Each structure stands twice: as C-alpha cells, then as structure tokens.
Amino acid sequence: MDVQPLRGVLVDPFYYRIFLRTLYMGIAATVLCLVFGYPVAYLFTRVGAGARKVLLVMILAPLLTNAIVRAFGWMIILGGRKGLLNNALLTLGLIHEPVKILYTMPAVLIGLTQIQLPFMVLPIIAMLENQDQTLRDAAEGLGATWSQTFFHVTLPLSLPGVLTGSALVFVISYTNFAVPALLGGGSFAVIPTYIFEQISALLEWSRGAVLSSLLLLTALATVWIFNRLSAALLPWTK
Amino acid sequence: MDEVKRPRGTGTADWALRLALAILCVTALLGLILPSILVVISSFNASDFLTFPPQGWSTRWYVAMAQNWEVRKSALLSFRVALVVVGVDILLGVPAAFPLVRSRLRGANLIKSFLLSPLMLPGIVIGIGLLFFYMVLGLSLSFPLLAASHVVVTLPFVISMTSARLVTLNVALEEAASGLGASQAQTFFHVILPHLWPGIAAGAAFAFLLSFDNFTVSLFTASDRLRPLPIVLFYLLRYDINPLVGAVSTLEIGLALVTLLVGTRLLGLGRVAQLGRRMG
Numbered sequence: 295m296d297v298q299p300l301r302g303v304l305v306d307p308f309y310y311r312i313f314l315r316t317l318y319m320g321i322a323a324t325v326l327c328l329v330f331g332y333p334v335a336y337l338f339t340r341v342g343a344g345a346r347k348v349l350l351v352m353i354l355a356p357l358l359t360n361a362i363v364r365a366f367g368w369m370i371i372l373g374g375r376k377g378l379l380n381n382a383l384l385t386l387g388l389i390h391e392p393v394k395i396l397y398t399m400p401a402v403l404i405g406l407t408q409i410q411l412p413f414m415v416l417p418i419i420a421m422l423e424n425q426d427q428t429l430r431d432a433a434e435g436l437g438a439t440w441s442q443t444f445f446h447v448t449l450p451l452s453l454p455g456v457l458t459g460s461a462l463v464f465v466i467s468y469t470n471f472a473v474p475a476l477l478g479g480g481s482f483a484v485i486p487t488y489i490f491e492q493i494s495a496l497l498e499w500s501r502g503a504v505l506s507s508l509l510l511l512t513a514l515a516t517v518w519i520f521n522r523l524s525a526a527l528l529p530w531t532k
Numbered sequence: 533m534d535e536v537k538r539p540r541g542t543g544t545a546d547w548a549l550r551l552a553l554a555i556l557c558v559t560a561l562l563g564l565i566l567p568s569i570l571v572v573i574s575s576f577n578a579s580d581f582l583t584f585p586p587q588g589w590s591t592r593w594y595v596a597m598a599q600n601w602e603v604r605k606s607a608l609l610s611f612r613v614a615l616v617v618v619g620v621d622i623l624l625g626v627p628a629a630f631p632l633v634r635s636r637l638r639g640a641n642l643i644k645s646f647l648l649s650p651l652m653l654p655g656i657v658i659g660i661g662l663l664f665f666y667m668v669l670g671l672s673l674s675f676p677l678l679a680a681s682h683v684v685v686t687l688p689f690v691i692s693m694t695s696a697r698l699v700t701l702n703v704a705l706e707e708a709a710s711g712l713g714a715s716q717a718q719t720f721f722h723v724i725l726p727h728l729w730p731g732i733a734a735g736a737a738f739a740f741l742l743s744f745d746n747f748t749v750s751l752f753t754a755s756d757r758l759r760p761l762p763i764v765l766f767y768l769l770r771y772d773i774n775p776l777v778g779a780v781s782t783l784e785i786g787l788a789l790v791t792l793l794v795g796t797r798l799l800g801l802g803r804v805a806q807l808g809r810r811m812g
Contacts (some may be wrong), residue, residue, distance in 0.1 A: 329556060329784055330556055330559060330563070331560065332556075333553040333554070333556040334561065336553065336557075337553075337557050339774070347801060351792065352561055352564055353564065354792060355568070355789060355792060356564050356565070356567075356568065358741060358745075358788035358792055359781075359784060359785050359788045360745040360762055360765075360784050361569060361745075361748075361762075362747060362762050362765045363568075363781040363784050363785060364567060364568075365566075365801070366571060366765075366769060366773075366777050366778070367567020367568055367570055367781075369769065370570045370571065370773075371566070371567060373773055377752070404563075407563070411560060411563075411564060414708065419735055438549070439543050439545065439546050441543075441545045441548075444549060444628075445637060466654070468654075469654030469655070469656050469657065470656075471655075471656050471751065472747055472766070475770070475771070480770065480771055486656050489656065489660070490751065492662075493572065493660070494751075495804070499667075500665075501763075502660065503660070503664060506656065506660045506661075509654070509656070510653075510657045521693040
C-alpha cells in the first residue's frame with residue numbers, strides 16, 4: 295500500500311484552496327438553483343394542464359441536450375466583446391466598456407444553474423403536488439395574507455423536496471467537469487478539471503485517483519450531513 | 533379562482549412577493565430555453581465569429597460541418613457505439629427487470645439499488661473508476677470497452693423503464709395464456725412483450741441519446757484514436773469558440789426533442805419527468 299500520493303494531497307495547502315473553491319461552486323450553484331427553481335415549481339402547481347405540459351417540456355428539454363451544447367449556448371450569450379450580453383448592455387448604455395463574464399466564476403455558476411435547475415424543480419413539484427389544499431385554505435380562513443400563507447404553510451411543507459433537490463444539485467455541481475472546463479476557461483481550476491489535467495495531460499494517475507476518491511467522499515459526506523440536518527430540523531419528514 | 537373567493541384585498545407585501553416570484557420565474561424559464569434557441573439561430577450565422585444578432589444568414593457552418601473529417605468520423609463512431617449500447621442494454625436490462633419487479637427475495641431491493649447506482653454516482657467518478665478498472669485488467673481502450681462503459685451508465689434507464697411497464701402487467705393474463713395451452717415462449721411473445729414494449733422502446737430511446745451525448749464517461753474511457761462526437765466538440769470549444777459547433781449542436785437539440793417526444797408518447801410525460809430527476 296503506497297500512501298505517498300494521499301499524503302502529498304493532504305499536506306499541501308494548494309489542494310485545500312482548490313477544494314474550497316469547488317465547494318463554493320457547488321454550494322453557490324445549489325442556492326441559485328433554489329432561488330430560481332422554487333418559483334418555477336410553484337408556478338407549475340398553479341396552472342392548468344396545457345400550461346403544465348409546456349412548462350414540463352421547457353424544464354426537461356435542456357436536461358436531454360448534451361452538456362457541451364448547453365455550455366456552447368452560454369458561450370454565445372456571455373462570450374467576449376461581441377457576445378449577446380455585452381452587446382445588449384452596451385446598447386442600453388448600462389456599461390461603456392465590455393465586461394468580462396465568460397471564463398469567470400459567475401459564468402460557471404450561470405451555466406451550472408441552468409443545467410441543474412430541473413433537478414431542483416422536479417422534487418419540489420412532487421412535494422407541492424402532494425400538499426393538502428385545505429391547509430392553505432385554513433390559513434387564509436384564519437386571516438393569513440397570501441405571503442403569510444406562503445412563508446408559514448406552503449414553503450415549510452415543501453422543505454423535504456427542497457432538501458432532496460439541493461442534495462442532488464450539490465453533488466452534480468460539485469463533481470461537474472464540462473461546465474467549469476468550458477465556461478471557466480482553460481486555467482479555471484476546480485477538483486474535477488484538475489483531476490482531468492492530472493490524468494490526461496500529466497499522467498499522474500495516483501494523484502488523480504486520490505483526488506477523485508476525496509471528491510466522492512466529500513460529496514457523500516456533504517449529502518450525509520445534509521440528511522442528518524434535515525432529519526434534525528424537520529422531524530415530520532421522517 | 534384563488535383570487536375570486538378571497539374576500540380581503542391583498543397587501544403590499546403580497547404584491548411584492550408575487551412580483552419577486554414572477555420575476556425569478558420568468559428569468560429561470562428564459563435561462564432554460566434561451567441558450568438552445570440562440571444555438572439554433574447562431575448556426576445560420578454568416579460571419580466568421582459569433583456575433584449577435586448575426587450580421588447575415590447562411591448555411592456555411594452546416595457545409596463546414598459536413599466537410600469536417602473529424603466531426604464526421606466521430607459522429608459515425610458515436611452512432612455505432614450508441615447502437616451497440618442499445619442492443620446490449622435491451623438484452624441485459626429486460627431480463628433483469630423481471631426478478632427485480634417480481635421476486636420476493638430479501639436481497640431484491642439491494643440488487644435493485646446496486647443496478648441503479650450509476651444514476652446516483654457522479655459521471656467523473658464512474659469514468660475514472662472504469663478507466664482504472666480497465667488498467668488493472670491490463671486492457672487497452674477500444675471500441676468494445678467504450679461501449680461497455682456506456683452500458684454501465686445507460687442500463688439503469690432500460691431497467692427502470694421496463695420495470696415501470698412490468699409492474700402494470702397482470703400476472704393473471706400470463707396464467708390465462710398458459711392455462712389455454714400457450715408455451716412459455718408463446719406467452720412471452722404474445723402476452724408479455726406486447727405489454728412491455730413501450731417501456732423497452734422508451735428506455736432504448738433514452739439509452740441511445742445518453743450514449744450518443746455522453747461526455748464525462750467518454751472523456752476517460754475513449755482513446756485518442758476513438759473520439760466520440762461530444763469529446764470532439766469539447767476540444768473544438770476548449771480554448772476558443774468555434775461556430776461550427778453551432779451546426780452540430782442544432783442537430784443534437786433536434787435529436788433531444790425527438791427523444792423527448794418519443795418518450796412522452798410511449799410512457800407519458802409524468803413518467804419521463806420522474807426519470808429526468810435522475811439524469812446527471
């Protein structure tokens with residue numbers, strides 16, 4: 295048993311920084327997915343059958359297109375001085391110089407959010423669908439305003455779906471390779487892109503193996519902590 | 533409807549919240565579909581760079597795509613891999629669904645989670661794991677190994693979509709068939725298979741798409757000489773934006789929409805959504 299590659303990774307502060315950045319990427323993408331995904335799920339449960347079909351296709355279609363294609367779409371929007379976003383902002387006079395978005399962390403987060411959004415939306419829809427309408431009626435009958443009902447009844451009752459979706463989105467974002475590699479650019483280092491570089495370009499197989507094991511372990515540990523937290527905070531979900 | 537039966541007027545806080553939710557919702561939906569629409573528009577762009585809005589229209593990138601030897605070769609490879617993968621998936625997945633759905637064995641649930649586990653594991657970990665596994669066995673990367681790697685990640689879809697139909701098959705029908713003197717083979721081909729086929733077909737369609745589109749597992753299990761289409765597209769975009777990718781991507785978006793329609797026709801949108809929840 296050779297533990298040298300493992301020790302090499304564990305004592306080097308470089309790896310802590312890159313692990314932290316990867317963790318940040320995973321958590322930030324999860325929060326963004328929640329913020330944008332919840333309203334979509336909510337809308338889905340409040341519209342008729344026809345609109346539901348359209349919404350579901352909109353949610354599922356990106357899921358079925360290849361990661362490279364989706365990243366390419368964002369490259370068109372965010373890319374360079376001639377990208378759509380820069381053009382729009384310049385035309386509107388909101389900025390005077392093109393801003394650099396592609397090949398930065400925000401670009402990676404935007405791409406991840408779009409790609410993982412379905413994983414957040416679908417479990418929340420499942421939870422909202424099962425909600426008892428009479429509970430909301432009761433709240434309103436007792437004089438609660440719409441927003442009070444939302445924050446005190448609808449949202450808390452859907453938390454198990456939120457947690458399922460969050461765990462899913464976190465793991466997929468935390469271990470994603472294609473989005474940081476394309477939207478982050480050639481020098482953007484998170485664990486998945488770093489592993490690929492170690493294995494394919496530098497042929498550092500053992501370091502690649504150590505890092506991917508640590509990636510899997512930390513992902514599973516986060517999900518486990520997550521589940522424990524939700525079990526402790528939401529006793530009724532058990 | 534909601535609005536009508538409420539006697540009170542809604543407060544400012546309510547409107548603020550509704551507005552915030554609506555803005556987030558519209559942004560999210562735009563963000564979901566806008567990139568794909570822009571990919572399609574950009575593929576007909578006439579200029580050498582991707583400028584938006586396009587300065588002129590042409591099909592030059594489709595011509596460039598058809599003339600690009602590497603893209604053609606890799607598309608053909610991806611197509612061949614996906615066909616082999618679908619065949620193997622059906623041969624392994626359909627028989628596997630029976631004991632998983634019907635056996636009362638204590639271990640059945642464990643076996644089920646094991647067979648479906650590739651859905652839960654990150655693609656990069658599966659790719660590296662397979663690569664190391666092949667190395668330990670002393671195998672060099674080849675077409676059969678690439679197809680085998682894709683089978684690992686697509687088989688769960690065929691198993692679970694076949695199972696979804698199998699659950700709804702009434703055992704009494706099979707008993708009736710054999711009671712009327714049908715052989716096991718006759719029962720299978722005349723009773724069981726006609727009931728299962730929408731599940732098998734939808735599973736096959738998804739398996740085809742997921743193999744044809746697979747990137748992360750191929751990244752580690754495809755050799756330099758055997759590059760599937762997504763890997764070639766990745767290298768075309770890695771350090772630069774190549775407009776040729778737009779033409780290929782448009783065809784891929786078309787393929788995805790067709791698969792979604794086929795899956796929906798065969799199994800219903802709800803069932804497809806359930807599976808969508810597990811695609812990584």
